[in-house]
Amino acid sequence: MSQPQQHAQRSVVVTGAAAGIGRAVATRFHAAGYLVGAYDVDAPGLATLAGELDGIVTGELDVRDATAWEQRLAELTERTGGTLDVLVNNAGILRSGPFASIPLADQQRIVDVNVKGVLNGCHVAYPYLRATPGAHVVNLASASAIYGQPELATYSATKFAVRGLTEALDLEWAADDITVRAVWPLFVQTAMTTGMDIASTRSLGIRLTADDVAREVLDVVGPHRLPQPVHRAVGTQAKVLMASSGLAPAWVLRRINGRIAGGHR
Numbered sequence: 001m002s003q004p005q006q007h008a009q010r011s012v013v014v015t016g017a018a019a020g021i022g023r024a025v026a027t028r029f030h031a032a033g034y035l036v037g038a039y040d041v042d043a044p045g046l047a048t049l050a051g052e053l054d055g056i057v058t059g060e061l062d063v064r065d066a067t068a069w070e071q072r073l074a075e076l077t078e079r080t081g082g083t084l085d086v087l088v089n090n091a092g093i094l095r096s097g098p099f100a101s102i103p104l105a106d107q108q109r110i111v112d113v114n115v116k117g118v119l120n121g122c123h124v125a126y127p128y129l130r131a132t133p134g135a136h137v138v139n140l141a142s143a144s145a146i147y148g149q150p151e152l153a154t155y156s157a158t159k160f161a162v163r164g165l166t167e168a169l170d171l172e173w174a175a176d177d178i179t180v181r182a183v184w185p186l187f188v189q190t191a192m193t194t195g196m197d198i199a200s201t202r203s204l205g206i207r208l209t210a211d212d213v214a215r216e217v218l219d220v221v222g223p224h225r226l227p228q229p230v231h232r233a234v235g236t237q238a239k240v241l242m243a244s245s246g247l248a249p250a251w252v253l254r255r256i257n258g259r260i261a262g263g264h265r
Contacts, residue, residue: 025217145159188209
């Protein structure tokens with residue numbers, strides 16, 4: 001009698017993997033036995049990551065570039081027989097401060113990276129995810145997608161877009177056995193928040209680490225006996241804010257967020 005074929009090594013693509021949350025996510029998945037495809041525009045950061053994690057696949061990727069997405073995923077899936085278990089859309093950028101004081105070009109770049117990057121990743125990865133039983137997409141959203149945040153207006157708007165795309169694709173791709181989830185941290189101790197001084201950070205602090213978020217991302221794709229929510233808050237503060245958003249009327253949410261943001265009415 002022939003022996004049953006062994007299940008191939010699970011695979012994950014992580015964008016923005018050279019530093020911060022992405023690096024922590026890549027490290028967590030590597031420790032869990034995944035073949036990790038780690039991608040970023042930061043080539044030196046990827047080189048040091050490859051030196052730390054044996055056997056990972058790295059490559060430069062500007063998530064705004066759909067052709068680059070196609071190349072990187074084709075390279076990785078050559079090793080997996082055309083399958084992809086997990087896509088983690090983590091790459092993102094942020095500018096904080098009054099909306100009118102941030103140059104328009106900078107704000108457009110935030111939209112391009114944070115929204116177009118996720119659109120590109122989901123669209124290009126879809127055939128590989130569809131070919132993989134029980135595939136997952138995890139999008140990095142933010143607690144700023146609960147209610148639009150002063151001094152983070154464009155960043156907040158991009159995370160609302162990620163929220164909507166996540167909800168839509170989770171319904172649309174269910175027939176393909178693809179689960180789509182969003183992870184919602186508050187402020188995280190990474191280079192992106194270094195030196196950030198806005199009313200929200202003064203009110204709430206920056207309490208989460210990159211590994212706090214990475215643990216949640218890995219857990220999202222793990223086996224669960226019960227159905228899991230589409231959105232998962234990370235940390236006590238975000239969980240309280242998310243729970244409040246489901247119970248409080250809109251005017252109360254506005255008041256709460258106004259107070260957090262330093263008295264904006």
